[in-house]
Amino acid sequence: MNHPPREDWVPYLFGETETEVRRQLREHLKSCPDCRAEIDRWKRALGRLDDWKLPRAARTRETLSPVFRWAFAGAVLLMLGLGYMVGRLTTPVADPAQLRAAIEPELRQEFRAEFARMMRQELATTAAATLAASGEQTKTWLTDYARDIDARLEAERTERISDCLSLKKDVDTLAINADAGFRHTQEGLALLAQYPQSPSTPSNNDPVHH
Amino acid sequence: MARILATLSRLCSPSDEQMMLRLKTDDDHQAFARLLHRWEEPIRRLCTRMTGDLDRGDDLKQETFLRLFQGRKAYQATSRFSTYLWRIALNLCYDELRRQQRRRQFLRDDLDPQAEDSVVLPAADGPGPDLRAVQSEEGELVRRALLKLPENYRAVIVLRHYHDLKLAEIAEVLGIPKGTVNSRMAEALARLSRILAPQLGDAPSSAAQSNHLIQEKFVL
Numbered sequence A: 001m002n003h004p005p006r007e008d009w010v011p012y013l014f015g016e017t018e019t020e021v022r023r024q025l026r027e028h029l030k031s032c033p034d035c036r037a038e039i040d041r042w043k044r045a046l047g048r049l050d051d052w053k054l055p056r057a058a059r060t061r062e063t064l065s066p067v068f069r070w071a072f073a074g075a076v077l078l079m080l081g082l083g084y085m086v087g088r089l090t091t092p093v094a095d096p097a098q099l100r101a102a103i104e105p106e107l108r109q110e111f112r113a114e115f116a117r118m119m120r121q122e123l124a125t126t127a128a129a130t131l132a133a134s135g136e137q138t139k140t141w142l143t144d145y146a147r148d149i150d151a152r153l154e155a156e157r158t159e160r161i162s163d164c165l166s167l168k169k170d171v172d173t174l175a176i177n178a179d180a181g182f183r184h185t186q187e188g189l190a191l192l193a194q195y196p197q198s199p200s201t202p203s204n205n206d207p208v209h210h
Numbered sequence B: 001m002a003r004i005l006a007t008l009s010r011l012c013s014p015s016d017e018q019m020m021l022r023l024k025t026d027d028d029h030q031a032f033a034r035l036l037h038r039w040e041e042p043i044r045r046l047c048t049r050m051t052g053d054l055d056r057g058d059d060l061k062q063e064t065f066l067r068l069f070q071g072r073k074a075y076q077a078t079s080r081f082s083t084y085l086w087r088i089a090l091n092l093c094y095d096e097l098r099r100q101q102r103r104r105q106f107l108r109d110d111l112d113p114q115a116e117d118s119v120v121l122p123a124a125d126g127p128g129p130d131l132r133a134v135q136s137e138e139g140e141l142v143r144r145a146l147l148k149l150p151e152n153y154r155a156v157i158v159l160r161h162y163h164d165l166k167l168a169e170i171a172e173v174l175g176i177p178k179g180t181v182n183s184r185m186a187e188a189l190a191r192l193s194r195i196l197a198p199q200l201g202d203a204p205s206s207a208a209q210s211n212h213l214i215q216e217k218f219v220l
Helices: A006-013 A019-031 A033-051 A066-090 A096-194 B002-012 B016-026 B029-051 B054-070 B081-110 B113-118 B137-148 B151-162 B167-174 B178-195 B204-219
Strands: none
Touching (some): A006 A019, B029 B081, B029 B151, B081 B151
16 A cells, blocks of 8 residues: 655644645545554654643733733723713703603602601601690690589589578478467467357358358 | 733734844843743743753743843844744753763763663653652653653654644744654654553554554655
8 A cells, every 4th residue: 555655644633734635644544554543643642742731930920011001091991981972972862841741740659658658657746746735635624624513513512501591491480480370370269269159150150261 | 801911912012023123223121021021931841841851941941031132133033033032942952952961971981881870860861850840640751751752853742732833833943844844743753652652552562563664664
C-alpha cells in the first residue's frame, strides 16, 4: 500500500490541512490499519501532554489602559445620557383633563375611604368622650332630680300633716259642735218632755215632723 | 467580569507592535511594563517547558525581557512582535540547554566513569530538585518524556501544543521551512509516543516495532 509521507499527517492532526488533502488522508486512514494505529498513538501522546500542569505565577493585576479607562467612563456617561433622553422622549405628554379623568375616580374613592375611616375614628373618640361626659351630667341631673323629688315629697308630707291637723281640728270642732248640738237637743228634749202632752196638737208630738 | 474587562482593555489598548515601537523610539517605560505584563507568563511557561525547571524558566524569562529591552533599538517591525519575542526566548533556552549539556559532559569526563551513577548531576532529563514544576506523577512522566526529546523536537511540540501556535508561525519563529516543521513534529510525536508507550497502554516493544515499521514504509 502506498502510504502518505509521514509529515503530511502533522497538518492533518492539527486541523491545518486543505479540504481535498484532508479528504484523501481520511480515506487512506479508513483503509490502512497501520497508519490509523500510528495516528491514534500520536493523538494519545498529545493528550497526555496536558498532564503536565504548571503552577501559576503570582501576577500583579493588570491595570486598565488609560485609553480604556477614559473610554469606559465615556461609555458609562453616554449610556446614562442616552437612558435619560430615551426616557424623556418616550414618555407621553400628559393631558391634564385625561390625567384627571384617569386618576379622579381613584382619588375620590381613596378620599372617601380615608374620610370614612377618619370619621369613624372621630366618632368613636367623640362617642367615648360624650358617653363619659354624659354619664357625669346624668349623674348630676339625677342627683338634682332626686333632691328635688325629696324636697317635693317633704313639702307634700308637711302639707299633708298640716291638712291632717287642720282636718283634725275641724273634726274636733265639728265634734264639739255636734256634742254641743246633741247636748242642746237633749236639753230641748228634756225640756220638751217636761211639757204635758196635748191632743190638739198631736202633730207637734210627732218626732218625725219635729 | 475581570476577564471581560481585561479583554476589552486589551482591545482598546495599542497593539504589541505599537508598544514595541514606542519603546524603541521614545523609551516609553509604560509600554515596556505593559508588554512585560502581557507576555511574562507565556514566556515563563515556554522556558519552563523547554528546560523542565521552574526556577530556570523564571530566570530565562527575566533574561528574555532584559534582551528585549537592550535590543529595543534594533527592533524591526517586519514580523509580529510575538514571533520576535518567542525567538529571543527560544534562543536563550537553547543556550541554557547547551550550557547544561557542557556541564554534564565536563562532569562525566572529570569523574570516574564507574562512579557516575552515584553522582547527582544537574541533569535536565532527570527529575532534579525541582518537583514544584509538576503537580502530579503523570505530569512528571510527561516532563521527563519531553526532556528526553532533542531540543528542536521539543520546541515544536511545546509551541504547538502548549502555546497554540500554528505550524506556519512555528516555522517563522524557528526560521525554518514549514515542511521542516512538519517533519520535526512527526519525528517528535513518534518519539514521544514511544517514550510514553507504557502510559498510553501500549507495550513498548510493539510500539517501537510499529514505529519502526511505519518509518520504514515512509522511507520507502
